[in-house]
Amino acid sequence: MIISREIQKALNNHKPVVALESTIISHGMPYPKNVQTALAVEQVIREHGAIPATIGIINGEPVIGMSPEEIEQFGKRKGVAKVSRRDLPIVFANKGWGATTVAATMILAEMAGIEVFVTGGIGGAHRGAQNNFDISADLEELGKTNVTVVSAGVKAILDIPLTLEILETKGVPVLCYGTDEFPEFYTRSSGIIMENTVNSPVEAAKIIKCKRDNHFDGGVLVANPIPEEYAMNKKQINDAIETALKRASEENITGKHITPFLLKTIVELTGGLSLESNIKLILNNAAVGAEIAKELMKLWK
Numbered sequence: 001m002i003i004s005r006e007i008q009k010a011l012n013n014h015k016p017v018v019a020l021e022s023t024i025i026s027h028g029m030p031y032p033k034n035v036q037t038a039l040a041v042e043q044v045i046r047e048h049g050a051i052p053a054t055i056g057i058i059n060g061e062p063v064i065g066m067s068p069e070e071i072e073q074f075g076k077r078k079g080v081a082k083v084s085r086r087d088l089p090i091v092f093a094n095k096g097w098g099a100t101t102v103a104a105t106m107i108l109a110e111m112a113g114i115e116v117f118v119t120g121g122i123g124g125a126h127r128g129a130q131n132n133f134d135i136s137a138d139l140e141e142l143g144k145t146n147v148t149v150v151s152a153g154v155k156a157i158l159d160i161p162l163t164l165e166i167l168e169t170k171g172v173p174v175l176c177y178g179t180d181e182f183p184e185f186y187t188r189s190s191g192i193i194m195e196n197t198v199n200s201p202v203e204a205a206k207i208i209k210c211k212r213d214n215h216f217d218g219g220v221l222v223a224n225p226i227p228e229e230y231a232m233n234k235k236q237i238n239d240a241i242e243t244a245l246k247r248a249s250e251e252n253i254t255g256k257h258i259t260p261f262l263l264k265t266i267v268e269l270t271g272g273l274s275l276e277s278n279i280k281l282i283l284n285n286a287a288v289g290a291e292i293a294k295e296l297m298k299l300w301k
């Protein structure tokens with residue numbers, strides 16, 4: 001794989017590095033906000049004293065630390081595949097371009113030696129997963145790959161209680177950041193009270209370190225709620241989600257296309273409000289992820 005010089009140097013010198021995914025750029029947001037957001041997220045990570053590593057696949061090669069020009073390409077190029085674990089060998093063999101999901105980004109981050117990864121929301125069990133088995137490979141990856149993922153919880157397009165049950169089964173610690181309630185992406189509250197709250201980056205870092213020191217393989221999920229001032233009105237977002245889910249079923253959207261379809265439809269239905277919330281929560285996750293990466297480096301030194 002291709003690791004940028006800046007990132008290789010940072011890793012060699014035990015400087016904090018934060019991984020970022022590219023599916024959110026190619027399939028999660030419209031152009032040009034996707035590119036602006038990806039660059040702004042990198043900037044926040046730098047302001048917090050860590051080095052951003054946006055990850056994607058170019059001509060069949062994993063790139064750890066994309067350049068701004070490459071990020072621009074991922075934002076506007078047509079035909080960049082959405083790549084999860086199962087798709088990796090295919091895009092490698094075909095020398096294609098691939099936007100990596102949470103699962104695929106975790107795999108490549110671990111291979112590069114990056115512990116902390118910031119995103120917006122992870123994939124999970126879709127509604128009806130009991131029957132249709134639509135459960136994101138992100139959950140499987142969190143069960144086995146040694147990377148900490150900072151997300152704003154899980155979107156209500158998914159079945160949140162079922163997603164949390166699967167995370168428990170897979171042995172994934174879920175750390176709610178500054179709250180005891182699991183966050184619901186666009187809003188702070190899901191009504192689900194969790195067992196584990198962390199109130200500072202160092203608290204999260206200590207738990208991650210214990211997991212690594214004891215060789216309990218797998219990820220850690222840090223669930224960081226959207227700041228109150230950017231949270232959406234619960235009724236408005238829930239109505240949009242219900243309508244989007246109905247449209248997806250009418251149009252027979254399934255498999256890997258469902259999450260991008262729902263995100264796009266929800267942006268349309270909310271007149272762009274959900275996109276603004278989405279951007280703000282990622283920037284907020286970037287700040288927390290960078291701080292956790294810094295604390296971890298202190299503990300490891």
Ligand code: PSU
Nearest residue numbers: 023024028101102121123136137256259
């Ligand atoms: N949630 C978002 N934005 C996204 C995704 C999820 O708010 O862009 C993307 C992530 O890359 C995640 C993927 O890993 O969707 C999950 O897709 P699937 O359910 O097909 O595994």
Ligand code: MN
Nearest residue numbers: 134135136255
């Ligand atoms: Mn799926």
